[in-house]
Amino acid sequence: MKGSFRSRLVGGVSATFLALLILGSTAMQAADAPKTDPKDKVKQPADPKDKVKQAVEPKDTLKQPAVLEKDAPVSVEELKAIQEHVKTILKKAVPATVGIQIGGASGSGVIINAEGYVLTAGHVSGAPNRDCRLILPDGKVVKGKTLGCNSGIDSGLIKITDKGKWNFVEMGDSAKLKPGQWCLAVGHPGGFKPGRTPVVRLGRVLVSAKGMVQSDCTLVGGDSGGPLFNMEGKVIGIHSRIGPAITANIHVPVNTYRETWDRLAKGESWGRGSRRRPAGSAYLGVGFSLETEDLVITDVYEKSPAEKAGLKAKDIIVAIDGKKIAKRSELAAFMATKKPDDEVSLEVQRDMKPVTVKVKLGKRPAD
Secondary structure, eight states: OOSOHHHHHHHHHHHHHHHHHHHHHHHHGGGGSOOOOGGGSOOOOSSGGGHHHHHTOOOOOOOOOGGGGSSSOOSHHHHHHHHHHHHHHHHHHHHHEEEEEETTEEEEEEEOSTTOEEEEEHHHHOSTTOEEEEEOTTSOEEEEEEEEEETTTTEEEEEEOSOOOOOOOOBOOGGGOOTTOEEEEEEOTTSOOTTOOOEEEEEEEEEEETTEEEEOSOOOTTOTTOEEEOTTSOEEEEEEEEOSSTTOEEEEETHHHHHTHHHHHTTOEESTTOOOOOTTSEEOOEEEOSSOSOOBEEEEOTTSHHHHHTOOTTOEEEEETTEEOOSHHHHHHHHTTOOTTOEEEEEEEETTEEEEEEEEOEEOOOO
């Protein structure tokens, strides 16, 4: 490639988003594609640790249009070629992309083999052995359990526990990624919404390193854990976090899931940030969005101290025991100083009005 990659990228991506506008609802109907043909499924070996390796062995390479080798599309015909290629990828990508609900929080994930193993972000799956709900693109809800979590790189694994035949996609090779390569992000921004199939964004790889992949595929809250695809239709990353700029979209490289598969499948939890407050510690009983540090309550858990005190979803905590706070980390630090049966005074904003609520803290239940 010649010239400035950044300047080429702006023009290329702008044209590409025009292609997505043309694609419109047609692309989003990919969820109606027929289920994966059983003949495409790979026979699983006897050794459990080899399952993921066998399940993701490359089978056939999707032929890519010539325009994807160029700096940017320059004609309507080339835009249409990209559009048709994206639609082909989505026929398998969308049915394998799921919404995830754990407690009061939500995220995304992707099924990568016929047994129902789901790759997601570590901050979505959280602690091992938690019950979760996985929502398929057609709205069907199935049950699952969280497995392992590497908080150091933000990788997580979930297993569907209901019986069924699952649409799945292959894992690619994130070590081969180069800046400028086209990529495709799929997920549930804002959480799963009935009647809306997973949302698609097309862009480019900006940075590829052992510990992270950065793309300009814009992510928002709820996308975390969803898949990033290459133009062969294979998963190359899992959405992790959002930086301060619109181009700072960070993904977990898919190769780390292969490298740590045994630990994840066994339900191990490790890495910086993996420590959770123990059962029996002071407990409030509210949930917040996983995507931000703000203190907007998204869920008030049943029979919790918060519910008994009258806290409500959409309340915004602004102070505790007279001390102003603005971040979840500040609330967590305060709670670490308290014990069960302590009474605290919370000041919240409810419908733009200040409300003071006194809460007698309980004991944190085991996950």
